[in-house]
Amino acid sequence: MEVDKMDENDWKYHGEGNKSLVVCHVQFPRVLRLLKYPAADSENPPQTAEQAFRQIQNMVDFSSKVMSSLLGDKFIHSGEVVKLPLEFVRQLSIKIQQQRPAWRCDKVMDIYSGCALCLPNLTSPALHQATLTPPLCIEIKPKCGFLPSHKHVSKDIKARVCRYCMHQHFKVASGKWKRRSLYCPLDLFSGNKQRMTFAVRHLLEEPQNNFKVFKGGQCVYSCKESSDDPPDVNGLLHHLRPYFLQGNNRTSSHMTNKAILNDFIQVLVNALLSERGDGGAVTDRQEEGRSFCEASLFNRERVGHASQGLPADSVLFRILQTQMLDTLDIEGLFPLYRRVEQHLQDFPKERSRLQVDGPYNEAFLEKVQKCRMEDDGSVESAIAKVHQYCVAMTAKDCSIMVVLQPREEEEEDDEGLRRLRDFRPSPFSSSVSILDLDPKPFDSIPRQLRLDQKIVSCYLRTGGALPKGSRPQHPSILSAADREECTLLFHPM
């Protein structure tokens, strides 16, 4: 990328989250991730260009030196910091403004620093010809996949109902979303195909900010912005149909919508379970009985104790292991945070030695990995636990990108290959990446505790009940019978 020849017309709006806005190149598989600031700061940027550069470099270092060791470097693309002409950034910001969802416009794109993170476009990994079946890409923000231990929580409900499911009630009550999602991360992280299928169905049904589908780099399925309308499942089916007719059900041109969705979900679940290295394993939490959420609608008896567990080295396994570096829960962690905070008030210069805000290097990683379980009362042991917790927070907030690339057509007259196809090999090759691996600031910990308290008290107050109309009301992807018999209706896997 030649930064001195940047033209805003070569870039278009791609998406955004709470902290950054992403534009993609119209021709090359590249994106630029730009920082966002609260709109109130738009006249006076909250940091200098040097600080913005440092912040983005910190993001690169954290991803490449810390998270990639924990999650597996094969999943990670850390990118590089680039300096862009300010005029280009200003014009870009004007150009994309109209495409931004209104609910994200409480923040503005950083047009002052000229700094951005340049990354491969994970939704459109390579230049592809304009065919009916360009790569499909599914983005999932899975959130936290385990329950905290009883030992560290003051409210028993936290060890029975997962944070995501409780948070849904708070989000609906506070107006963030109109309807509650029935997705439960513990089902997705279970490694059991029936539970995972159930989880993905609920992601599809109420995608919120947890599920998107891209086709050839274009977003074709996501939540509808601030509307009561359901997501456009028929539109998605229209996009998916050519892939599944072509792939594994070539003989039938009458595949039902349900069969297409089933096939799509199966391919996705298989990609999430695919290993990129070692053999299978079962995660610890299964032994601890912390893998079922009482709020999940999945009928637990269907799987009994025959839990499959996640294959070691699958993307979900690696994310879950990293999330589980949070061994104390925010409640157990908070006194340690306070110890560090007090120490920093007394000795402000210690902030740098303790690597409170980085640098994110091998020494930092070592502290995270070698942190002893017991607290010896020192500030060193407290900060090590805080670092572990912050790393776990990043893993609880990251997203997974699964790219499904249709395989080349096989020769029709090749008997051997045709017989192979009868065994239903996947019609796709898949690749998996993890994105949004930014460090979580030390100072965000008190907010975490406050939010945790609000979520739990809202859940306890409503007794898990919801205001009328906040459950998915639209014609559901899952019929009533599907909900009851969900696992029986899918193809055997």
Ligand SMILES: O=P(O)(O)O[C@@H]1[C@@H](OP(=O)(O)O)[C@H](OP(=O)(O)O)[C@H](O)[C@H](OP(=O)(O)O)[C@H]1OP(=O)(O)O
């Ligand atoms: O606290 P949570 O669980 O609500 O997570 C926040 C996310 O909300 P979610 O519940 O996924 O909709 C939130 O996502 P949205 O803005 O809601 O899309 C951010 O990812 C936020 O991270 P950061 O503060 O911008 O670094 C996330 O905050 P932290 O990861 O810093 O807690």
Ligand SMILES: Nc1ncnc2c1ncn2[C@@H]1O[C@H](COP(=O)(O)OP(=O)(O)OP(=O)(O)O)[C@@H](O)[C@H]1O
């Ligand atoms: N490398 C990439 N390739 C393709 N799309 C990307 C890439 N990075 C981000 N995106 C898209 O841009 C969106 C916003 O990016 P990202 O999640 O990094 O923002 P964020 O502000 O850090 O999010 P959060 O709200 O979780 O803090 C993503 O949901 C994804 O759809």
